[in-house]
Amino acid sequence: MWSRRRGHLRPTVCGVEELRRRRREQEAALRKARREQQLVSKRLLREDAPEEAGEGCVAAILGEAEVQQFLRQAQRGTEEKEREGALVSLRRGLQHPETQQTFIQLEGSMRTLVGLLTSNQALLQLEAARCLHELSHSEQSTIAEACLPATSYLLTYLSGHSSDFIELCLYTLGNLIVESEAVRRQLLPQGIVPALAACIQSPHVAVLEALGYALSQLLQAKEAPEKIIPSILASTLPQHMLQMLQPGPKLNPGVAVEFAWCLHYIICSQVSNPLLIGHGALSTLGLLLLDLAGAVQRTEDAGLELLACPVLRCLSNLLTEAAVETVGGQMQLRDERVVAALFILLQFFFQKQPSLLPEGLWLLNNLTANSPSFCTSLLSLDLIEPLLQLLPVSNVVSVMVLTVLCNVAEKGPAYCQRLWPGPLLPTLLHTLAFSDTEVVGQSLELLHLLFLYQPEAVQVFLQQSGLQALERHQEEAQLQDRVYALRQTALQG
Amino acid sequence: MQLPPALCARLAAGPGVAEPLPVERDPAAGAAPFRFVARPVRFPREHEFFEDGDVQRHLYLQDVLMQVADAPEKPRVPAFACQVAGCCQVFDALDDYEHHYHTLHGNVCSFCKRAFPSGHLLDAHILEWHDSLFQILSERQDMYQCLVEGCTEKFKTSRDRKDHLVRIHLYPVDFRFDKPKKNRSPASAEVPGDSGERSEGEAMEICSEPVAASPAPAGERRTYSHRSVSKLFLKHVLNVCSVLRILGCTLGRCASHTEFRKVTLGKKIGFRFCRRRKSRCFRSCE
Numbered sequence: 125m126w127s128r129r130r131g132h133l134r135p136t137v138c139g140v141e142e143l144r145r146r147r148r149e150q151e152a153a154l155r156k157a158r159r160e161q162q163l164v165s166k167r168l169l170r171e172d173a174p175e176e177a178g179e180g181c182v183a184a185i186l187g188e189a190e191v192q193q194f195l196r197q198a199q200r201g202t203e204e205k206e207r208e209g210a211l212v213s214l215r216r217g218l219q220h221p222e223t224q225q226t227f228i229q230l231e232g233s234m235r236t237l238v239g240l241l242t243s244n245q246a247l248l249q250l251e252a253a254r255c256l257h258e259l260s261h262s263e264q265s266t267i268a269e270a271c272l273p274a275t276s277y278l279l280t281y282l283s284g285h286s287s288d289f290i291e292l293c294l295y296t297l298g299n300l301i302v303e304s305e306a307v308r309r310q311l312l313p314q315g316i317v318p319a320l321a322a323c324i325q326s327p328h329v330a331v332l333e334a335l336g337y338a339l340s341q342l343l344q345a346k347e348a349p350e351k352i353i354p355s356i357l358a359s360t361l362p363q364h365m366l367q368m369l370q371p372g373p374k375l376n377p378g379v380a381v382e383f384a385w386c387l388h389y390i391i392c393s394q395v396s397n398p399l400l401i402g403h404g405a406l407s408t409l410g411l412l413l414l415d416l417a418g419a420v421q422r423t424e425d426a427g428l429e430l431l432a433c434p435v436l437r438c439l440s441n442l443l444t445e446a447a448v449e450t451v452g453g454q455m456q457l458r459d460e461r462v463v464a465a466l467f468i469l470l471q472f473f474f475q476k477q478p479s480l481l482p483e484g485l486w487l488l489n490n491l492t493a494n495s496p497s498f499c500t501s502l503l504s505l506d507l508i509e510p511l512l513q514l515l516p517v518s519n520v521v522s523v524m525v526l527t528v529l530c531n532v533a534e535k536g537p538a539y540c541q542r543l544w545p546g547p548l549l550p551t552l553l554h555t556l557a558f559s560d561t562e563v564v565g566q567s568l569e570l571l572h573l574l575f576l577y578q579p580e581a582v583q584v585f586l587q588q589s590g591l592q593a594l595e596r597h598q599e600e601a602q603l604q605d606r607v608y609a610l611r612q613t614a615l616q617g
Numbered sequence: 618m619q620l621p622p623a624l625c626a627r628l629a630a631g632p633g634v635a636e637p638l639p640v641e642r643d644p645a646a647g648a649a650p651f652r653f654v655a656r657p658v659r660f661p662r663e664h665e666f667f668e669d670g671d672v673q674r675h676l677y678l679q680d681v682l683m684q685v686a687d688a689p690e691k692p693r694v695p696a697f698a699c700q701v702a703g704c705c706q707v708f709d710a711l712d713d714y715e716h717h718y719h720t721l722h723g724n725v726c727s728f729c730k731r732a733f734p735s736g737h738l739l740d741a742h743i744l745e746w747h748d749s750l751f752q753i754l755s756e757r758q759d760m761y762q763c764l765v766e767g768c769t770e771k772f773k774t775s776r777d778r779k780d781h782l783v784r785i786h787l788y789p790v791d792f793r794f795d796k797p798k799k800n801r802s803p804a805s806a807e808v809p810g811d812s813g814e815r816s817e818g819e820a821m822e823i824c825s826e827p828v829a830a831s832p833a834p835a836g837e838r839r840t841y842s843h844r845s846v847s848k849l850f851l852k853h854v855l856n857v858c859s860v861l862r863i864l865g866c867t868l869g870r871c872a873s874h875t876e877f878r879k880v881t882l883g884k885k886i887g888f889r890f891c892r893r894r895k896s897r898c899f900r901s902c903e
Contacts, residue, residue, distance in 0.1 A: 150679065154672045161663055163671060165678040242793045244732060246717035276788045283735035283766065286719040288712060310787050318767025337678075349662075385674060392662045417628055430677055433670040437660075444659040459632045464624050474618045479669035486666075490657040496637035504635055506621040513618045531655045536641035569653040576643055605650035 163344075166299040167337055168261045169292065186217035188226050195236050198252075204245065211240065211251035218258040227259070228270035238274050246286075253292050260299035268303035275300070275311055279319045287328040294323075294331065298338035301345070308345055312352065316342070321359045329376050332368065336382025343389035353395045362390075362400060366408045369435075371415035377431060380412075384434035391441045398445060406457045409439050417465035420472045429477045432469055436483045443490040460501045463491065467507055470514070478517055485514075485524035492531040499532045503542040508532075512551050519560040526555070526566035533573040540577035548574070549581055549588070556593040561602050568606040575613050582614055590614065737766060738794050745775065746798050764788075764795060 157163045186194070194217075197210035217223040227233050240252035256278075259271055278293045297316070300307045323335055339361070342352055356362070365383045369375075387405070391397055416432050443457070466488055473480040491498045502508060511529070515522050529548070532539050552574075555567045574581050594611055597603045647654065660666050699706045699714065701722045708714040724739040725732050728747040733739040741762060744751050754760055759771040761778040765786050772778040775797045782788040782795065 147676070150676060151672055154675050155668065158668055158671055159665075163675060165675040167678060167680075244721055246720040247713065249720060250716060273789055276786075276792060280738070280794060281734050283737055284719060285723050286716045289716055289719075313785060313787050315765035315767055315786060318765070322766055381677075389662070392660065392667075394659075394661065414628065421625060421628070427677075430673065433673065437667070437670070440657075441659055444657045458634045460635050461628055461630075461632060464628045467620060467624060468628065471618045471620055477673075479673075482666065483670060486658065486660075493655040493657045496640050497635050500637045501635040503638075505624060505627060507624075510618055510620055530653050534642065534646055534653065534655050536639070536643070538638040538641065542638075566653075569651055572651045573646060573653070576646055609650055 161346075164263075164302050166261050166302060167295050168299075169257060169295055183216035183219055185220045186214070186223045186226065188230060191217065191223065191227050191230055191233065195230075195233060198240055198248065199236055204247070207245070208247050208251055211248060211255060215251060215255045215258055218255055221262060221264070224259055224262050224264075224267050228267055234270055234273055238277065241274060242277055250289060250292070253289065253296065257292055257296045257299070260296045260303075262303070265304040265306070268300050269306050271296075271300055272307060272310055275307070276314050279311070279314055279316060282319045282323045287326065287331050290323065290326070291328075291330045291334040294334035294338045298334070298341040301338065302341040305345070305347070308342070308347070308352075311342075312355075317352075317355050317359055317361070321361050321364075324361060324364045329379060332376070332379045333382055336368075336379055336386060340382055340385045340389065343386055343393075348389065349393040349395055353390055353393055356390065357396050357399055362403055362405075366400075366403055366405060369408055369412050371411050375415070377427070381427075381431045381434075384431055384438065388434040388437045388441075391438050394441075397442060401442060401445060405438070406442055409435055409442070410457050410459060410462050413439065413469075414461055414465045417468040420468050429473070429480055432473075433480055433483060436469075436480075436487045440483075440487045440490045443487075457491075458495075458497060460498075460505075463488075463498055463501045463507070464505060466491070467505075467510060471510070474514065474517070481514060481517060481521050482524060485521065485528065488528050489524060489531065492528055496535055499535055499539060502528075502532060503539065508543065509547055512547055515551065515555065519558070519563050522555060522558070522560070522563045523566050526563070526570055530566065530570050530573060533570060533577065537577040540574055543574065544578045544581055545584075549584060553585075553588055553590060553593055556590075556596070561600060564597055564600075565603055565606070568603065568610060571610055572606070572613075575610070586614055733794065738764065 154163065154165075191214065194210040194214040198207045198214070201207040201210060214227075218227060237252055237255060240248050241256065243249055243252075256271060256274055259267055262268065275297070278297050281293050282290055284290060297311070301311065320335060320339060323331065326332060326335075339356075342348070343356070345352060365386055368379050368383045369387070387400075387409075391400065391405075412435055413432075416428060416435065419428055439457070466484060470481065470484045470488075473484055492502065502511075508529070511525055514525050529543075533543060552567050552571055555563055558564055558567075571585075575585075591611065591614060594607050594614075598607045598611075600607075693709050694711060696707050696709045697714075698704075699708070699717065699722075701718075704722070706717055706721075708717065720734075721732050723732070724734065724736050726739060726742055726747070728743065731742065733742060741764060745761065751760060755773070759773050761772040761775050763770040763772070763778060763781060763786075765782070765788075768786070770781060772781060775795075779790075779792075779795060779797070782792065783790055788795075
């Protein structure tokens with residue numbers, strides 16, 4: 125999957141620095157968009173012939189007369205090759221926003237294009253669909269809305285048989301969906317959910333990946349929790365999605381990525397997660413996590429974080445559901461290997477993608493919070509020390525590491541005994557020196573538990589200048605009370 | 618970050634649950650001013666916690682992350698022609714042929730040679746255009762099924778169905794796969810291109826090659842004088858069975874006579890020999 129992406133030809137003449145610069149800009153733009161809750165991205169399938177690659181051969185912007193001429197040729201030309209050629213020229217022109225504007229402003233243009241889309245000439249149909257796909261990539265919602273007359277046909281073709289064509293229709297739909305609420309308002313009554321539910325049974329990997337993409341765009345809509353997710357949960361889509369995520373020889377990473385993100389959007393909307401748990405989501409995702417860890421060990425890790433991220437999120441959010449406890453009377457996810465897999469992934473993130481460490485630690489928190497069994501696993505598998513090694517990464521990570529340690533310590537003396545002696549106390553003395561209030565606050569909580577359940581630690585604490593470390597924070601409003609209490613405990617002990 | 622060497626072995630070993638150490642909480646643990654409580658945390662959709670992962674996801678969608686692979690060349694083969702009788706298209710790439718085949722020959726009505734984009738639409742077409750029993754039954758009950766998959770509404774006429782498609786499903790008024798059946802005399806049988814609703818493009822269900830006068834005139838008036846009874850019987854058996862399928866029974870298309878009898882007896886549909894018309898017509902017996 126990772127190298128299969130078709131035809132996204134960008135000029136490969138730029139150097140590595142240029143690529144890096146572009147990526148940084150792109151990333152900054154995406155962050156800004158996300159903060160404004162306007163994160164929209166689209167897929168573009170563009171299969172240019174090899175001779176078109178390179179800056180010099182970029183297609184020209186088409187004027188009104190040219191667009192009209194190409195449309196007329198496509199519609200009424202006598203030779204099939206001529207008609208196809210006209211559409212190809214139009215499609216190239218439509219790579220430009222200016223041509224797209226010209227096109228939609230031209231009266232009857234969409235009607236003609238739709239006519240060609242539904243014609244009986246297969247190659248004309250394909251080219252017309254490609255023109256529509258170019259239009260769908262526009263960042264202007266007016267252009268997406270101009271494509272509305274075509275949507276019923278795009279949906280109809282999803283139950284056809286030509287996999288390339290279906291793939292193209294799906295990517296086009298996905299692009300249109302994310303651009304405009306008007307499009308979604310039309311697609312839902314037109315039956316997009318049953319159409320996708322039928323199409324998901326396709327055996328073609330490319331179709332499934334495209335379907336996952338279109339579905340993920342639908343699920344990201346602002347109105348999704350109220351208007352879209354309920355009907356999706358009522359369909360057979362969830363079962364099929366989970367099937368695509370089952371590890372094994374049939375698992376395709378590209379397909380799995382899309383459906384994992386779909387699941388994440390559904391789950392974090394908190395519409396009806398017990399239903400998903402009933403379908404076995406927890407065990408499927410747990411097994412997938414094990415599989416991902418296995419892939420890391422085999423160093424087949426290209427792009428793995430793209431799949432790991434949504435899986436971690438789904439698991440973490442699902443674990444907060446009460447249904448987790450009631451199904452069968454016990455937690456569905458109890459296998460100790462999950463903890464082992466998670467740490468293998470944490471190490472992978474530490475090396476390759478530190479920004480995902482908080483997400484991994486979030487899962488660890490949710491696993492250990494109410495589970496003596498998982499806390500015991502952390503101890504028996506010697507994972508405390510690796511956990512402590514993550515502290516220097518960032519304040520957010522430090523707080524989460526300390527929270528997990530608190531989860532372990534709060535279970536009582538049997539647990540704290542296993543935390544002592546060891547690197548824990550020196551580490552806490554170190555984190556007490558941090559300036560971040562939250563980190564220090566969490567350190568104080570952990571110290572309190574340690575003193576309570578493992579009183580021998582107090583002496584060592586005092587010997588290693590613990591009091592001075594505490595006193596540094598006695599003026600801090602959020603920390604004062606706890607600093608004072610700990611000081612008292614230490615002096616009395 | 619150093620992991621203990623035994624961890625990989627643990628992953629490779631079978632599933633297991635750690636026997637938990639005994640839990641023994643002291644109430645002083647949660648006493649003020651300390652406030653830690655172990656609890657699972659939940660993040661909603663738009664939480665800023667998700668920012669980094671979301672940005673990575675979108676970088677991937679925009680293809681900045683992955684190495685751009687060259688588009689694989691479409692494998693070319695020596696030119697070959699479509700094997701379907703009467704079709705003279707020539708191809709030099711298998712993908713093109715696959716698309717052509719599915720578009721033009723995939724879901725084709727064997728009665729009138731119209732092509733449809735899906736089996737679902739083809740089934741509806743055959744029922745509504747070529748099934749005489751359907752016509753008869755539709756006079757008594759709602760038989761026109763909504764074309765949107767998943768919608769179970771049925772209608773008395775094709776016009777009503779179109780209204781439903783437009784009003785409820787927001788379909789275009791001139792949706793090309795819902796042409797109403799025209800009542801034509803056999804003399805002016807369906808001629809390709811003569812749909813009456815011609816617009817700029819060509820309708821999907823009109824085939825490109827000229828078609829001989831349709832062997833199965835679709836008008837209400839049928840004259841059976843040229844047909845052998847057995848062929849007719851078989852066609853009607855198939856029609857009955859497919860209509861019964863629509864009516865909710867689970868019979869598939871059956872061609873055996875005994876099956877047919879079971880069905881007819883079960884659903885009280887029999888046939889009477891109409892002396893007047895010297896033909897068999899099917900009426901549901903009340």
